[in-house]
Amino acid sequence: MKQLTFLLISLVLLLTFTMCQQPNGNDQDEVAQKIDSLIDLMTLEEKIGQLTLYTSDMDQTGAFIRKEYESDIKQGKVGAIFNAYGADYTRRLQEMAVNNSRLRIPLLFGYDVIHGHRTIFPVPLAEAASWNLEAIENSARVAAEEASAEGLHWTFAPMADIARDPRWGRIVEGAGEDPYLGALIAAARVKGFQGDDLADLNTLAACVKHFAAYGASQAGRDYHSVDMSELMLREVYLPPYKAAVEAGAATAMTSFNDLNGVPATSNHFLLTELLRDEWGFEGFVVTDYTSIMELLYHGVAADTAHAAELSLKAGVDMDMQAGIFQQSLTKLVSEKRIQETIIDQAVSRILKIKFELGLFDDPYRYSYKEREKNNIMRPDQLEAARDMARKSIVLLRNEKNTLPISNEVKTIALIGPMGSNQRDLFGSWSAAGDWTKAVSLAQGLKSRFPDTKIIVEEGCSIEGNDKSGFRAAEKAAKQADFVILALGEAYWMSGEAASRSELSLPGVQQELAELIIETGKPVASVIMSGRPLTINWLAENSPALIQAWFLGTQSGNALADILSGDYNPSAKLPVTFPRNVGQIPIYYSMKNTGRPFDENNKYTSKYLDVSNEPLYPFGFGLSYTSFHYDKLTLSQQSYKMNDSIQVSVEVSNTGRVAGEEIVQLYVRDPVASMTRPVRELKAFDRIWLEPGSSKIIKFRLHPNQLGFYVSGKKYITEPGKFSIFVGGNSNASLETGFDLK
Numbered sequence: 242m243k244q245l246t247f248l249l250i251s252l253v254l255l256l257t258f259t260m261c262q263q264p265n266g267n268d269q270d271e272v273a274q275k276i277d278s279l280i281d282l283m284t285l286e287e288k289i290g291q292l293t294l295y296t297s298d299m300d301q302t303g304a305f306i307r308k309e310y311e312s313d314i315k316q317g318k319v320g321a322i323f324n325a326y327g328a329d330y331t332r333r334l335q336e337m338a339v340n341n342s343r344l345r346i347p348l349l350f351g352y353d354v355i356h357g358h359r360t361i362f363p364v365p366l367a368e369a370a371s372w373n374l375e376a377i378e379n380s381a382r383v384a385a386e387e388a389s390a391e392g393l394h395w396t397f398a399p400m401a402d403i404a405r406d407p408r409w410g411r412i413v414e415g416a417g418e419d420p421y422l423g424a425l426i427a428a429a430r431v432k433g434f435q436g437d438d439l440a441d442l443n444t445l446a447a448c449v450k451h452f453a454a455y456g457a458s459q460a461g462r463d464y465h466s467v468d469m470s471e472l473m474l475r476e477v478y479l480p481p482y483k484a485a486v487e488a489g490a491a492t493a494m495t496s497f498n499d500l501n502g503v504p505a506t507s508n509h510f511l512l513t514e515l516l517r518d519e520w521g522f523e524g525f526v527v528t529d530y531t532s533i534m535e536l537l538y539h540g541v542a543a544d545t546a547h548a549a550e551l552s553l554k555a556g557v558d559m560d561m562q563a564g565i566f567q568q569s570l571t572k573l574v575s576e577k578r579i580q581e582t583i584i585d586q587a588v589s590r591i592l593k594i595k596f597e598l599g600l601f602d603d604p605y606r607y608s609y610k611e612r613e614k615n616n617i618m619r620p621d622q623l624e625a626a627r628d629m630a631r632k633s634i635v636l637l638r639n640e641k642n643t644l645p646i647s648n649e650v651k652t653i654a655l656i657g658p659m660g661s662n663q664r665d666l667f668g669s670w671s672a673a674g675d676w677t678k679a680v681s682l683a684q685g686l687k688s689r690f691p692d693t694k695i696i697v698e699e700g701c702s703i704e705g706n707d708k709s710g711f712r713a714a715e716k717a718a719k720q721a722d723f724v725i726l727a728l729g730e731a732y733w734m735s736g737e738a739a740s741r742s743e744l745s746l747p748g749v750q751q752e753l754a755e756l757i758i759e760t761g762k763p764v765a766s767v768i769m770s771g772r773p774l775t776i777n778w779l780a781e782n783s784p785a786l787i788q789a790w791f792l793g794t795q796s797g798n799a800l801a802d803i804l805s806g807d808y809n810p811s812a813k814l815p816v817t818f819p820r821n822v823g824q825i826p827i828y829y830s831m832k833n834t835g836r837p838f839d840e841n842n843k844y845t846s847k848y849l850d851v852s853n854e855p856l857y858p859f860g861f862g863l864s865y866t867s868f869h870y871d872k873l874t875l876s877q878q879s880y881k882m883n884d885s886i887q888v889s890v891e892v893s894n895t896g897r898v899a900g901e902e903i904v905q906l907y908v909r910d911p912v913a914s915m916t917r918p919v920r921e922l923k924a925f926d927r928i929w930l931e932p933g934s935s936k937i938i939k940f941r942l943h944p945n946q947l948g949f950y951v952s953g954k955k956y957i958t959e960p961g962k963f964s965i966f967v968g969g970n971s972n973a974s975l976e977t978g979f980d981l982k
C-alpha cells in the first residue's frame with residue numbers, strides 16, 4: 242500500500258513538474274520553483290546522485306564508461322561525468338541517464354578545457370604574458386565554442402592560483418605572480434567561457450580553481466601544505482578567485498592543499514564564510530579529484546563517513562571521483578549527523594546550473610554531430626590561436642639587433658630538441674588537442690622562409706646525457722648564416738605533479754648551447770617551457786633570447802612571425818625569473834625590510850653568493866623598437882579620499898619600427914601603519930606606436946585601490962604620501978608622487 246501511495250504522489254508531482262517545464266525561459270523564480278518541485282520528488286539516493294561526479298575513461302579502443310558507473314547513471318545515482326566529450330559519446334551517456342533514471346535528470350559533462358579544446362592555445366602563463374585581456378577572453382571563447390560543440394557543458398577553468406615559486410609545476414596553468422593582473426585575467430577567462438548566457442550553445446560553465454592558495458604550496462612541492470596570514474591570503478592569493486566569482490563563475494573547485502591547518506575541502510571559512518557569505522557566490526562547489534578521501538591522509542577525518550560529513554558541512558556540493566558522498570551520506574542522514582536540508586541545498590545549486598545550461602529543455606542540445614563538425618579547428622579559430630601565441634612571446638635579449646632574421650639570410654640552422662618537436666608544444670592540460678596537428682618551429686620557419694635553406698639538427702634530446710648529435714649540430718651551425726637554438730622542457734615537466742627542484746635546462750642542452758654559440762654565428766635562443774628557467778648563461782651569451790613558453794597548435798607559425806619581424810614582440814613577463822632556486826620565493830612586490838640591501842653594508846638584507854635582483858623582473862619584455870617615457874604628471878598634488886587620481890604619461894616610439902608597448906603603473910605607500918610592498922601594479926595599458934610617434938596615456942586610480950587589509954576583512958586606505966612609477970616593467974624609474982588627505 243505504502244509503495245502505491247508513494248508512486249501516486251510521485252506521479253502527481255512529476256506531472257506538476259513536467260507541466261511547469263515551460264520552454265519560455267528560465268527566470269530565477271521560475272527556475273527556483275522548478276528546482277524545488279523536482280527536489281520534492283527526489284529520493285535521498287537520487288539527491289546524493291546529483292552530488293556525485295565520476296570520470297569517463299579512455300583506452301586504446303577509445304572512450305568508455307565503467308560498468309559500475311553505467312549502472313549508477315541508469316539509476317540516477319550520478320549527476321555528472323568528466324573526461325567524456327564528442328557529440329555521439331556524450332549523447333549516448335545522456336541517453337543512459339535520461340531514458341533509464343526515474344526522474345530523467347540530465348547529466349552535466351565537465352572537462353579540463355584549460356587553454357583550448359581541439360585548437361590548443363598557448364598555456365595560460367604564456368597568455369598572461371600578453372597582458373591582452375581581449376585576446377585572453379577570446380581564447381577562452383574559442384575553447385568554449387569547440388568544447389560545447391563536442392557535447393561539453395562545463396570546464397574546470399580558469400585556474401586562478403597566484404604562483405611565486407617556479408619550482409611548482411602548476412605555475413604554467415595560471416597567470417603568474419601578481420594579484421592585479423591575475424584578477425583581470427581570471428575574470429576575462431570566465432567571461433570568455435561563459436559569455437552572456439549559459440544557455441547559449443557555444444558557452445561553457447566555468448569553474449574557478451583551485452580554491453584556495455594552492456600556488457603557495459611549501460617549497461614549490463605539489464600538494465604540499467600552505468600556511469600564511471589571512472592578510473597575505475587576502476592581499477595576494479584571493480583577488481583572482483574573487484574576480485572570477487564577481488565575473489559570475491558558475492562553479493568553484495576546492496584545492497588539494499590544507500590552508501593554515503585546515504584542508505580546503507573541509508574548510509568552512511573558505512567555502513562558506515568567505516566564498517558564499519562574504520563574496521555572495523551562488524554556484525556550486527566541486528572538490529578536486531578524490532579530495533574528500535584525502536581528508537583521511539590530511540589527518541582530519543577518521544573515516545570516509547567523517548570525511549563526507551566534514552566536507553558537506555564546510556560547503557562542498559559535489560564529490561569528484563571519491564564516491565564518498567554516494568557511499569556515506571545516506572547513513573549520515575539516518576544517524577542525524579547530516580540534515581537532509583543541507584543535501585537539498587547542494588542539489589539545488591547543481592540543478593540550477595543544469596537549468597541555466599538549458600539541459601532540462603533539451604538534454605542533448607550540445608550533442609549534435611552537425612555542430613561538432615562545423616565548430617572545430619576552423620581557420621578563424623586557428624588564426625586566433627596564432628595571434629594569441631604571437632602576443633605571448635617575450636623577447637628577453639636582442640644584442641646588436643640580431644633579430645629579426647633578414648629575408649636575405651641564405652641558410653638557417655635550427656638546432657635543439659624543440660626544433661621539430663610537436664608533442665611538447667601543447668604543454669600540460671591539452672584537452673582533446675591532437676599534437677600531430679601542431680605546427681613545429683621547423684615547419685613554421687620553412688613556410689615563412691620558403692627560399693632559405695633550413696638545416697634542422699636536434700643536437701640532443703630534452704633530457705639525458707647523449708651528446709652524439711653535437712658534432713652534426715655544430716657543423717650545421719658553421720654552414721649557416723643564422724642559427725636558432727630551440728631548447729626547453731618536455732610538456733610533462735610542468736603542470737600537475739611536476740615540481741622541479743632545479744630550474745636549469747634539462748639534460749645536456751646547456752652544453753649544446755655553449756658549443757653552438759661558441760661558433761660566433763648570430764644565434765637566437767628560443768626557450769619553450771612551462772615555467773621560468775634559470776637561463777643565466779644564455780641571458781649573458783646568446784645574442785638573442787626569447788621565452789616562448791608552450792604556444793600550442795600554431796607554435797611554429799607564431800614563432801616565425803616573431804623571428805621574421807612580421808610581428809614585433811610585445812609580451813611582458815607575468816612572473817619573475819630567478820637567478821637560482823635559492824632566491825625563491827622572489828617577486829617584484831617585496832617588502833623593503835628594516836635593512837634594505839646596501840652594497841656598502843654587510844649587515845643588510847642580501848645573500849653572500851647571489852644578488853637580490855632576479856634574472857628578469859616581472860613585467861619585463863623587449864621590442865624590436867624602443868620606447869621612451871616622459872612627462873609623468875598628476876592632475877593634482879594632493880587628493881581627498883573620494884577623489885579620483887588622474888595620471889598621465891607620454892610614451893614615444895624612439896626606434897625604427899612600429900610596435901606595441903605595455904605601459905605599467907606601480908604604486909608605493911612608503912609610510913603606513915603596516916609594512917607595504919616596494920611596488921604594486923595598479924594599472925596598465927597597451928598602446929601601438931608608429932616609429933617617431935608619441936602618445937599621452939592616461940590612468941585613473943581611486944584611493945580605495947591604495948589600501949590594504951589590517952585584520953580579517955578589514956581593509957583601509959590611509960592618508961599620507963604615495964609614489965607612482967610608470968614604465969615598461971616593474972623596475973620602472975619614472976616617478977612622481979602625491980599626498981592623500
Ligand code: GLC
Nearest residue numbers: 323353397450451529530737
Ligand atoms: C586534477 C587537477 C584539477 C583538474 C581535476 C580534473 O587532479 O588538480 O585541476 O581539474 O583533477 O581533471
